[in-house]
Amino acid sequence: VIDPALLVAVPLITAFLLPILYRVHPTVGRATAPLAVAVTVILGLGLWIHVAQSGPQVVAIGGFAPPLGITFRVDHLNLVFALAMGISALLLWPAGRYDEVRENALMLLLVGAGAGLALSTDLFNLFVFYELVAVASYGLAASRGTGAAFAASLRYLILGGLGSAFALLGITLVYAATGSLNLAHLAELGPTALSGPLGLTAFVFMTVGFGVKAELFPMNTWVPEVYATTTARVAALMAGAVSKLGLLVLLKLLLTAYAGTGAGTALLTVGLLSILTGELAAFRATDLRRILGYSSIGQLGLVAVAFSLPEGAGVLAGLAVALNHVVVKPALFLIAQGWGNRLSDIVGVARHAPVRAIIFFFLGLSLIGVPPLPGFWAKFLLLSALLETGQGLMSITAAVLLLAAIVEAAYLFRIARVVYEPTPAAARTAGRADLIPAGLLGLTLLLAVVFIAPLGDALARISG
Amino acid sequence: MTTLEAQLLGYILYAGAIGLILLGVFAMVAFRHLIRMLLGLALLEAGVNLFLVAVGYRPESAAPILTGGVPGSMVDPIPQALVLTAIVIGVGVLAVGLALVLRVHRAYRTLDTSELARAIAREPEPTAQELRLPGGAP
DSSP, rough: OOOTTTHHHHHHHHHHHHHHHHHHHHHHHHHHHHHHHHHHHHHHHHHHHHHHHHHEEEEEEOOOOTTOEEEEEEEEHHHHHHHHHHHHHHOOOOSSOOOHHHHHHHHHHHHHHHHHHHHHHHHHHHHHHHHHHHHHHHHHHHTOOOHHHHHHHHHHHHHHHHHHHHHHHHHHHHHHSSSSSBHHHHHHHHHHSSHHHHHHHHHHHHHHHTTTTTTTTSSHHHHHHHHSSHHHHHHHHHIIIIIHHHHHHHHHHHHTTTTTSSSSHHHHHHHHHHHHHHHHHHOOOOBHHHHHHHHHHHHHHHHHHHHHSSTTTHHHHHHHHHHHHHHHHHHHHHHHHHSBBBBGGTTTGGGOOOOHHHHHHHHHHHHHTTTTTTHHHHHHHHHHHHHHTHHHHHHHHHHHHHHHHHHHHHHHHHHHHTTOOSSOOOOOOOTTHHHHHHHHHHHHHHHHHTHHHHHHHHHHHTTO | OOHHHEEEEEEEEHHHHOOOOOOOOHHHHHHOOOHHHHHHHHHHHHHHHHHHHHHHOTTTOOSSBBSSOOOBBBBBHHHHHHHHHHHHHHHHHHHHHHHHHHHHHHHOOOOOOHHHHHHHHSOOOOOOOHHHHHOOOO
16 A cells, blocks of 8 residues: 655655755756656556545544544545646656756655645645645746746745735634634534634635635736746646646635535636636737736636536536646647747748647647537536536626637637748747657647547546 | 733734734735835734634643643644744745845846836847747846
């Protein structure tokens, strides 16, 4: 039996040993860091098989039983996010162009803390892992080492600090109202103790706090600057896997402590506002990385809306939208980096990079939700989950969703028109290093198209 | 200590915590100087930490440390353990923030956010070539 604490411990210990390993020999350090992440992913897969055979596991860290001890809950839903983090990190490993030792150490920190964030079921422990993820993100956001990158990272840190303080305040209020921090315990106490104004205020504070990483309105103003100034791989990782972890925390809260309290309405509201502001800002933006950044705000809004539905009705849909985005958005960022930032840079670029253009628009179509791509099924699931609730508000939400898809189509087709412009552009040497992960992600999506039926069944089982 | 005094102390604790939180948020929103914003963050964190300790406070209770005999009543030890962690995290984040402030100042010679925004807007957008190459790290 694999101890789930290893998923956190292996990358964290390696992160702290990394400077020493680099001193032994740079090659040792360079090889160890991704290897540790690979080991983490393999351990995660081992746990996945174990859960498939004998059901979800609750592990008390250090043998201290809950409610006093801290527990990890290992189930398929949590493991999906932990594995998405690890696998994305492997695919998007920094190419070591800047400060290799620090970048690699921060990546390990991100993977370890991300796994902890996905698996932990203790509110305060979630806060600690969230802060670890945040600090690793601030460092990675600044990894290009330009003044603009430092300024963007600092803005991110100030906003993140504000959010974290509010998250801690929310956690404090939950503790004050219930005297417990264990989510399983809170699931019993929550319906009576947290359904009042105090409990709902706590949820709003936590939504604000965890919403920074989840790119939720209004805590997402860091997104365009950071994605425009950091490396494409870091932007891809943050928009892809890291942002979903923030939403997973909120989902866990809604499924346990806040089940049946109506707190989901708060998440639904910020989700809707994220969709509207994100997609409209993407439509107005004129630079490729900002368009992709704003579009990810919109997509995360979709996931938030799905997760906010009462009684976990939208978990399957949210998971599908989230996974579609985890696969699609990183590849778009990678390809966009090779092309350049401004729309004027990419005029007629398809002539020089036909493969990239095809991958870009294949993935882009899935983002919009064009059948038969997985993005279509994800949005279809979300729409049917919304309409099945039979509430008027949900019908309006569904209408907003469809409108958002039209806006998404408008700005992606605008990019397509520029990219396929017949006028020849200046020949540009695009690095091949980014084409491999982008191609692998494209291949993943293609496989998902082919095996959509078993994939849908698996997701339905995961979201239970 | 009478019950009234204990109640009063509780109110003072909560009023202080909420005051610090409001002051911190105000400083982070109203000021444009980066160090002032970070100081606002420090105030906000102090307020939240005080709030956390106040939640665990019980009148007429000993600190939750066993020194021989068992006292009749102890304050809730869990918030104290949490606050310890939260303080450490807060200091770490603040240190990272100040390190970034140094780098920003080295690059632009200003810490005023609106001046910074203007300076950054004046910079040419990086070309595709530059996006793939190391930036001008100081």
